[in-house]
Structures are given as C-alpha cells and as structure tokens.
Amino acid sequence: MGSIGEEDRSGNEPSGIMLEAESFLTRLLTIMPPPPSDPIVQKLHAHEIQSMQQQVMPGDHSQDLSSVLHEAMTVFDNRMRLTHPHCFSYIPACPTPLARLGDLLTSVYNVNAVSWDVSSGPNAVEKAMIAWLGGQLGLPDSVGGCFVSGGSIANMTAIVAARDEMLHPTQRGDAVIYTSDQTHISIRKALHISGFMDYQIHKIPSDDAFRIDVDLLRHAINTDRKSGRVPFLLVANCGSTNTGSIDPLHALADIARDEGLWLHVDGAYGASIALSDKNRYLVDGIGRADSVSWDGHKWLFQTYGCGIVLMRKVGSLLRSFAVDAEYLSGILAPQGTTNFYNLSPELSRPARAISLWLTLKTLGRHRMGEMIDQGFLLAQTADHNIRQYKNWIIAAPTVASIVVFQYAPRGLDKEALDALNAVISQRLLAENIAAILTTKIRGRTTLRMCTMNPLVKPETIANVILQVDKLAQSELHNTYSKMANKPHTLCRECSVGVLQDAG
Numbered sequence: 001m002g003s004i005g006e007e008d009r010s011g012n013e014p015s016g017i018m019l020e021a022e023s024f025l026t027r028l029l030t031i032m033p034p035p036p037s038d039p040i041v042q043k044l045h046a047h048e049i050q051s052m053q054q055q056v057m058p059g060d061h062s063q064d065l066s067s068v069l070h071e072a073m074t075v076f077d078n079r080m081r082l083t084h085p086h087c088f089s090y091i092p093a094c095p096t097p098l099a100r101l102g103d104l105l106t107s108v109y110n111v112n113a114v115s116w117d118v119s120s121g122p123n124a125v126e127k128a129m130i131a132w133l134g135g136q137l138g139l140p141d142s143v144g145g146c147f148v149s150g151g152s153i154a155n156m157t158a159i160v161a162a163r164d165e166m167l168h169p170t171q172r173g174d175a176v177i178y179t180s181d182q183t184h185i186s187i188r189k190a191l192h193i194s195g196f197m198d199y200q201i202h203k204i205p206s207d208d209a210f211r212i213d214v215d216l217l218r219h220a221i222n223t224d225r226k227s228g229r230v231p232f233l234l235v236a237n238c239g240s241t242n243t244g245s246i247d248p249l250h251a252l253a254d255i256a257r258d259e260g261l262w263l264h265v266d267g268a269y270g271a272s273i274a275l276s277d278k279n280r281y282l283v284d285g286i287g288r289a290d291s292v293s294w295d296g297h298k299w300l301f302q303t304y305g306c307g308i309v310l311m312r313k314v315g316s317l318l319r320s321f322a323v324d325a326e327y328l329s330g331i332l333a334p335q336g337t338t339n340f341y342n343l344s345p346e347l348s349r350p351a352r353a354i355s356l357w358l359t360l361k362t363l364g365r366h367r368m369g370e371m372i373d374q375g376f377l378l379a380q381t382a383d384h385n386i387r388q389y390k391n392w393i394i395a396a397p398t399v400a401s402i403v404v405f406q407y408a409p410r411g412l413d414k415e416a417l418d419a420l421n422a423v424i425s426q427r428l429l430a431e432n433i434a435a436i437l438t439t440k441i442r443g444r445t446t447l448r449m450c451t452m453n454p455l456v457k458p459e460t461i462a463n464v465i466l467q468v469d470k471l472a473q474s475e476l477h478n479t480y481s482k483m484a485n486k487p488h489t490l491c492r493e494c495s496v497g498v499l500q501d502a503g
C-alpha cells in the first residue's frame with residue numbers, strides 16, 4: 001500500500017510543511033459543523049474586497065507558511081456557512097466528513113483521471129460508480145457517463161450529445177428544445193454554448209404544482225412541427241430549484257418516445273431521491289431518460305466539484321467527445337473500456353468519483369437514503385409549522401426538501417407584500433436568525449428554505465419558524481407605521497380594517 005508520506009521521505013517537500021499541514025488539519029477538524037451562535041454569513045464589503053485583494057497578493061519573496069495559513073483562515077471566514085444549522089439558502093452542499101476525507105485523499109494522490117494508463121484504479125472506481133448510479137435510477141446496463149464538475153457541465157455535456165445524436169448539422173437552426181418555466185438556468189446556458197438561440201427554446205408553462213403541463217407540451221410540439229421546425233430535445237425537471245417540483249417523468253418519457261425526442265432529465269438536485277426506499281416512488285420513470293444529470297455536491301452530501309452525467313448509451317458521449325492527438329496515441333484503453341477524455345469535454349481531470357464512492361461504500365445506500373429522508377422530514381416540519389401561524393401562505397406543494405412560503409397579511413397590495421417578504425429575508429440574515437433567501441414564484445417575492453442538512457433536527461426547524469413568524473410580525477408593524485403616512489399603498493378594499501388590526 002502506498003504511503004502519503006512518500007513525498008516527504010523523497011525530500012521533495014520540506015518536512016516542516018508536512019508538520020505545519022498536520023497541525024493545521026487537526027485544527028480544521030475542530031471547526032465543523034458550525035454552532036448556531038456562529039455567523040451564518042460573514043462578507044466583505046466593497047472597500048474591504050479591494051483591501052483584501054491587495055493584502056493577499058503574492059510577493060517576490062517567500063513568506064512564513066503559518067502566517068499564510070492564518071491569512072487563509074481569514075479569507076475563508078468571509079463566507080456563507082452552508083452547513084450552519086440555520087442556513088437554508090440555495091441548494092447548500094452539506095458534505096459528510098467522509099466526503100471531506102475522500103476529497104482530501106483525491107487531492108493528496110492528485111491522480112489525473114484522464115485515461116486508463118494514468119489512472120486505472122480510480123477510473124475503475126468511476127466506471128463502477130457510473131454503473132451503480134445508473135442502476136439506482138433504473139437505467140439499462142448500457143449506461144455510460146462520467147463525473148464532471150457539477151450540474152451545469154453535466155447538463156451541457158448531455159445537451160451536446162443529444163444535439164449530435166439527434167440533428168444533422170443543417171437542422172440546427174430549425175431545432176426546438178422544450179423546457180418548462182421552472183427549468184434551471186444552466187439549461188439555457190448549455191443550450192447557448194451548444195449553439196442554440198433563445199427563440200429555439202420553447203418554454204412550456206407549469207401547472208399549479210409547478211410541473212410541466214403535458215397537454216400544452218403536446219400541443220406545442222404539434223404546432224412547431226406544422227410550422228416546419230424540428231423538435232428534438234425535451235428537458236424534464238427532477239427536483240426544480242425553485243420549489244423542488246418533479247415533472248411527470250413517465251408522461252414525458254411517453255411523449256419523447258411517441259415524438260422521437262431525446263429526453264434529458266435534470267436531476268442535479270432530485271435524482272438522489274432514488275436512493276431513498278421511502279421516497280423513491282417520486283422519481284419513478286427517471287430511468288427512461290436518454291440522459292440524466294446528477295450532483296453529488298447537492299443531495300449526496302459531497303464537497304463541491306462532484307457532478308455526474310449519465311447516458312442511456314455511452315456511444316452518445318463518444319460521438320461528441322472522442323478525439324485523438326498524436327501525443328495521446330500511445331494511450332490505449334484496455335478492451336471493453338474507453339478513456340474518460342473521450343467521454344467528456346475535459347482532458348486532465350481529478351478523480352472525482354472517489355469521494356462519493358468512499359462515502360457510499362462506507363455508509364451504504366440505506367444510510368444515505370435515511371439522510372435524504374431527513375431532508376423530507378425537515379421540509380414537512382417547516383411546512384406544518386408555517387401553517388400554524390397566522391398570515392402565512394405555502395406558495396407551492398412541498399414535495400422534497402424545499403419549502404416556499406410568503407407572509408401575506410390581508411390588506412397589503414402585491415408590491416407591499418413583495419417588499420415585506422424581501423425585508424423579512426434580509427432581517428433574518430442580518431440578525432443571524434436564519435438564511436432564508438427569496439425567490440420569485442409566479443412573479444411574486446417568496447421566502448424559500450432548502451432543508452437538506454442531515455444534522456439538523458425537526459425541533460430546530462420548529463424553533464426557526466417561530467422566530468421567523470415573530471420577526472415577520474414585527475416587520476409588519478414597521479410596515480404599517482411607514483404606511484400610516486402613505487395610505488395609497490394599501491389595498492383599497494381592506495386598508496382600514498388592516499390598519500385597525502395592526503393597532
């Protein structure tokens with residue numbers, strides 16, 4: 001077995017650095033996870049960004065490592081602590097200690113996972129993981145794919161493959177892509193990179209549960225064909241970022257089959273649900289996709305840089321990404337294998353599969369499934385508690401680990417409610433109560449919680465919601481006080497009544 005001390009013994013690294021690193025690592029291990037009293041977010045103001053930039057510039061001469069490490073800690077102090085128990089922003093990565101260990105291992109070995117010659121061990125793990133993950137989704141044995149840096153690149157890789165498989169180059173200008181109004185921005189970006197224009201994206205409205213409306217979709221495909229356009233790609237959401245909604249995957253797979261479209265499922269967030277015994281039924285049908293993107297650094301509790309693209313047939317990736325170069329000609333993949341540089345946009349790449357493998361191998365799928373289920377439980381707790389308080393509206397069904405809600409006391413017009421909810425979010429963060437940021441749901445400013453930290457307990461959620469309600473009430477009071485001087489911003493029908501309520 002190799003030893004991580006090899007470099008040290010060979011004299012390539014001064015042993016002082018190793019000692020410093022060792023004591024620093026011990027220190028690092030004690031700072032996770034952050035206690036609730038820690039600031040959820042600490043950030044540099046504009047003038048501080050400038051001064052920090054100047055301060056951190058490397059100089060011509062060497063500097064003492066411990067002082068640079070100290071500086072690094074100050075740099076990292078200025079961040080949103082995504083694993084803070086009161087942080088519910090975006091889709092936060094909450095890596096397990098195992099994932100951090102796997103990441104460290106990957107960095108220390110620093111293998112280039114480009115090809116079988118350079119990285120046969122880690123690449124065997126990557127190939128096994130692709131087969132295992134594909135199997136969990138119900139993709140066939142022909143599944144292929146690779147690890148990429150995240151969901152955006154996974155989406156882009158799949159879209160390039162779909163384009164090359166489905167369209168003759170002369171058809172690209174007439175091609176149409178179907179998404180819903182809840183589709184993640186990375187799809188639009190990927191389509192732009194792949195050479196498609198905005199007018200080629202046919203955005204289908206979603207229904208009351210924020211799932212693509214399949215009747216409107218069928219109608220759109222029909223109409224587009226009649227006008228000479230070339231429908232070729234249907235993008236399904238398996239866990240939309242705004243609300244966690246999951247498109248009707250079987251219905252979409254049927255439409256894709258009937259219409260001869262490529263079905264890509266963006267499962268960056270929601271594909272992980274397939275690992276839960278309890279909730280797997282929600283993503284039933286995902287295995288009928290032609291391609292799926294999936295993020296390890298979302299609901300598989302990995303560190304950033306862990307994305308996965310899966311293809312029903314590995315040949316689709318080869319068609320788009322297989323290349324040869326004179327200097328690579330000596331690199332032969334063993335029979336039955338393909339070098340990973342022929343499956344993705346990258347050449348040199350880290351062995352990204354290792355940390356997810358280490359995590360799953362150690363925990364097992366059942367435990368991972370339970371950690372995912374905890375996210376469901378926390379979201380249901382939030383949903384339930386929000387409904388107990390006056391003036392709150394749940395803005396979309398809570399289906400996974402995302403809850404969207406609005407403080408909507410009667411008597412305020414839309415603009416006033418939007419402003420009120422925005423201020424509630426800002427104050428929650430400023431007062432270090434919680435990171436509950438806003439999104440727009442049907443154009444309205446809405447609070448949003450993503451509850452996927454498996455270390456958080458339902459009692460914590462209940463307590464946070466209590467505090468959110470208290471703060472909302474106090475902010476409503478402020479709003480009324482301000483409005484007393486500007487009555488025109490109140491709803492005409494009920495302004496008087498509400499002002500009396502507020503008294």
Ligand SMILES: Cc1ncc(COP(=O)(O)O)c(C=O)c1O
Nearest residue numbers: 091150151152184186241268269
């Ligand atoms: C549904 C969905 N797809 C794709 C992405 C992009 O993933 P990444 O940030 O890893 O590039 C996200 C990110 O939040 C997402 O929620």
